[in-house]
Amino acid sequence: MADVVRGQFDRRVNRRRLYGQIFHALCLISILIGLGMLALLLVDIFLDGWRRVNWEFLTSFPSRKPEQAGIQAALFGSIYVIALAGALAFTLGVAAAIYLEEYASRNWVAKVIQINIANLAGVPSIVYGILGLEIFVRYLALGKSVLAGSFTLALLVLPIVIIASEEAIRAVPPSIREGGYALGATRWQTIWRLVLPQAFPGILTGVILAVSRAIGETAPLIVMGALTFVPFTPDGPMSRFTVLPIQIFNWVSRPQEGFHEAAAAGIIVLLVVLLSMNALAVLLRNRFQRRLEG
């Protein structure tokens, strides 16, 4: 009798262990599928486009002939728009984070702003394009310019900057501020000389992530009215423009193989810029963490 029970028990345990192993394997396979797709995507694009990535490609304007088409206009457009949008989002976002963390951390205005930021982060980016078109392009009469584009993108990434900066500021221990106050420093002196330098690496990481998000955005700028065929580099903030992702989109949508190759080459340039920015952000974060621990 005891043997029968024991046999049954052992069989069940073995079966449960087997299920466990199968499940473990399935979980591993799931994550490998994700990683595999990433590898596949990168390899596919590299193979499609590496032949076109050269100096000529970077310094030519788009053309009707795919083999002569280049990304100079798009590259400069992206640099102008992102530099302006990044500067704007950085200033506005850090200022907002300082107010929320240091001045108004517990009143109802701060609460409303916090809820609002959380919801703004979930608004589809294309809706920001509609906002940019109506407010910046038409109402403020900026036209479909670099300036209007950067305002649109700045608003889009503002929640990312604010949330990251808030976390960085919150991580500065209160004792630092109390030390400042004890020496007779005013609130702003304490924030400017003591809190911000400590929080800066964290803030910078957030800004880099926000900028790398902005670099890849296509839809809001299309809706706002950026051009798709630009044979000139923008000559100022009021100039019309295109950006790299829009140029890539334009080439993908054409039927000719040659343009697909150009699109892949454009993607390689875009991804190199993005991945190096992400690496920079990770590097900064690691240094920052080590300094806090040490």
Added chain:
Amino acid sequence: MAGPETTVHDSFADAFAAANATSRWKKYLPERIIKAVLFVCAIASIFTTVGIVSVLIFEAALFFQEVTIWEFLTNTKWTPLFASKNFGILPLVTGTLLTSIGAMFVALPLGLMSAIYLSEYAPEVVRQIVKPILEILAGIPTVVYGYFALLFITPILRAINDDISVFNGLSASLVMGIMILPMVSSLSEDAMRSVPRSLREGAYALGATKLEVSTRVVFPAALSGIVAAFILATSRAIGETMIVTIAAGQNPTFTLNPFVPIETMTAYIVQVSLGDTPTGTLEFKTIFAVGLSLFVITLAMNLLSQFIVRRFREVYE
């Protein structure tokens, strides 16, 4: 009342106080200005929301003066750019539903299993390496996924089954699923890792296997966070634009067939923006009505997700 000495003393004190007040005033005036400036920056985000809502409502109201809300919500044809115009948003809604539900079919199981692996099975070293790599997937621009869907996945699908058109919902769904996978896995993993060790150890002490601990202890305890992650990811898929614009087509069809060209709400907005529709016309105003619908749907889902986290979160001491 007072002798000469006191008068001297008082006036001295007064002067001192006055000087002190001036210096305090001088010292604190910049403080007040700075605080005011920071406040203005903080409410810029409120202005953004007000801007979005008022632009959408104002322009959509102009649209609904010419097209009834009833027609907009029930007509099954969407042909505002044709000679015979129909303004029924349903084809765009089914297009959006098809691609986002399809994406969730990919992202939900893969993302959840990846999260279980990272949270319950993976050694710390593996987790530290795999997680940032998976996050790269979330950082890749959507136009790149669009390229991958149209020029890599679609040809493979068409080789398997030649009923599939060049533009189809299936390819866009599959690739969009990969795109939102990191979001599902990272948020679900956070939820599972916040389940206290003691719960797992209790189950192990009772002789449970890792599978049983993961699926019957950790998963239910983290359920609110996981559901919230799914809703957020779905909302992200609904608002996604470039993948569906490039790979799913621009052909508003009232269908749930994943093999034929369709059009989503977002792709329609891009189509009108790229075309030469003059601003101010009824055709152009459609993008605000579609944009408003998109905004309302995603906002409702985001609020629902926040509500679930707040209301159903298990709190452990």
